[in-house]
Every structure is written in C-alpha cells, then in structure tokens.
Amino acid sequence: MNHGDELSTELLLLVGFLLTSARGLVDEPQSYGPSRLLEAAGRVLALMDQQGMLDAPLQAIRSDIDEERFGPMKDEEVLVARLDELALRWTEVIATRV
Amino acid sequence: MELLEALRTRRSVRQWTPEPISDQQLERLVQAAASAPSAGNRQPWAFVVVREPGRIRRLRAAIPGMSGAPAAIVSICLDRRRADREPGTTEYDMALLTLGGAMQSLLLAAHTEQLGACALGSYHIPSIRSILALPEHLDPKLLIALGHSVEQPDGPTMRPLSEICFFEEVVAK
Numbered sequence: 001m002n003h004g005d006e007l008s009t010e011l012l013l014l015v016g017f018l019l020t021s022a023r024g025l026v027d028e029p030q031s032y033g034p035s036r037l038l039e040a041a042g043r044v045l046a047l048m049d050q051q052g053m054l055d056a057p058l059q060a061i062r063s064d065i066d067e068e069r070f071g072p073m074k075d076e077e078v079l080v081a082r083l084d085e086l087a088l089r090w091t092e093v094i095a096t097r098v
Numbered sequence: 099m100e101l102l103e104a105l106r107t108r109r110s111v112r113q114w115t116p117e118p119i120s121d122q123q124l125e126r127l128v129q130a131a132a133s134a135p136s137a138g139n140r141q142p143w144a145f146v147v148v149r150e151p152g153r154i155r156r157l158r159a160a161i162p163g164m165s166g167a168p169a170a171i172v173s174i175c176l177d178r179r180r181a182d183r184e185p186g187t188t189e190y191d192m193a194l195l196t197l198g199g200a201m202q203s204l205l206l207a208a209h210t211e212q213l214g215a216c217a218l219g220s221y222h223i224p225s226i227r228s229i230l231a232l233p234e235h236l237d238p239k240l241l242i243a244l245g246h247s248v249e250q251p252d253g254p255t256m257r258p259l260s261e262i263c264f265f266e267e268v269v270a271k
Contacts, residue, residue: 009155012159013155013156013158013159014159015159016156016159016160016225017158017159017162019222020159020160020161020162020221020222020225021162023222024162024163024220024221024222028220032163032220035163036162039162039165042165066113069112069165070112070113070165070166070248070251071112071251071252072109072110072251072252072253072254072255073254075255
C-alpha cells in the first residue's frame, strides 16, 4: 500500500470514528464529549505526523494531547484547566502560521 | 502475582505496542473469563476474539472509547438463548452482572500475564454486529482491548473507603 492509499484508509477510518462518536454521544455521559474531541484531535495529529507535517512545537502539543488520550480520566475541574491550556497553546502556535 | 496485588495494580491501559498476542494466551484469558461465577450456572456468554489487524482497524472506527490500536479485542456477548427474559427482569440483570464478573476475570488474567487491557462500553452496536458477523442471539455488551502495554499508566483518583463503605447500616454523611 502506498502513502496515498494509507492516508485514504486512515481518513475513511477517521470519518467512521466521527460518525460513531456522534451517535454514541446522544446517550453517553456528557463528560465523554470532550474525550471524543480530544481523541479526534489526537487522531488528526497522528495523520499529520505520518505526512511529516508536524514540527517541534506542534509535536509537543500532540504529545500532551496523547497524554490525555491514553491516561486515566480526570476530574472535570482538572480537565477544564488542561483543555484551556492546550487550546491556548494551539492558538498561539498557529498565530504565526495562519 | 498475588491476587490482591493484581487487584491493586491493575490499570486501564489504552496504549499498546504492535506485538501480537498468541492464540494460546488469548484462549487462557477467555478460559479465565469463563471461570467467573454465573447466576444459576447459566453461563450466558460468548466471547468473540479478534486479532486480524484489518478487522481491528475497522473496529477502532466503531469504538470511539478506544484510543490506541490493540493487538486483540474480545467482545463479551450476552447469549440471549441462555438469558431470554427481557431487560428489567431479574434474570436479565443477573446475566449482565455475570458478564461483569467475566470481564473482571479477563482483565485480571491479562494483568497477571503482563498484558495491558481496557474494558470498553462506548461503541456503535450495529457496526460491531456487522464487523463481527454476530448472530441475532448474541448481544455485544462489553469489549476488552488487549495488548502489550507501552507503559503502566498512573491510577485514577479513588473515592475514600469512608465514603463508600458502611458497616451494619448506612449513616448519612
């Protein structure tokens, strides 16, 4: 399988993840919503990494997002602070690029 | 590993290496799960073990609660031929509790075999049924993702015993 085929496959799987997440969130606990979006961000960043699109600052944020994806679930207050920090860092990192 | 130590140190592992798990090891884990107590000895379960990488990739798209890519996934199914009362009946509730016992046994067996596992309850049931070709009498009630751990995660914050355990009668706190 070449690079383009693999990217196409990963995108097909990502859309599947988004659709099944959307359905699940209708009746899952409210706190799962942020987890699903963090997971989606992590999966998109993994794809970007495979394509060589992440430099050091983006890699650092990806690493921190992965820490949230793979670690134990946090209390809401801690999670909110973490999300605020990640979102602000992302805003600052893309400010010079967009 | 001592049982109490296994109970104390088990973690929900969500990140795995690509190393596969042998069929013999997977069978040992399922045997451990099927050793759990079952109400009325109904054994109302079936275990569907997936280890093909392509099928696992498709499952990953249908299991939003699973972050990493495991070496294997075990679907613990309720066999409605062995628990045919409707949801809300005692028989049905007991069958679900029985599956919970099987889940814990499988998780502990995996931990003692140096594998990392995570129980998953968030998945799209129609997609799971399609990918696993489940017959109508098997309902996928729990999924267990398994593999060789990248690392042992930290434990979650636990509620103190004083908040959850009562002797003789419940005292309002």
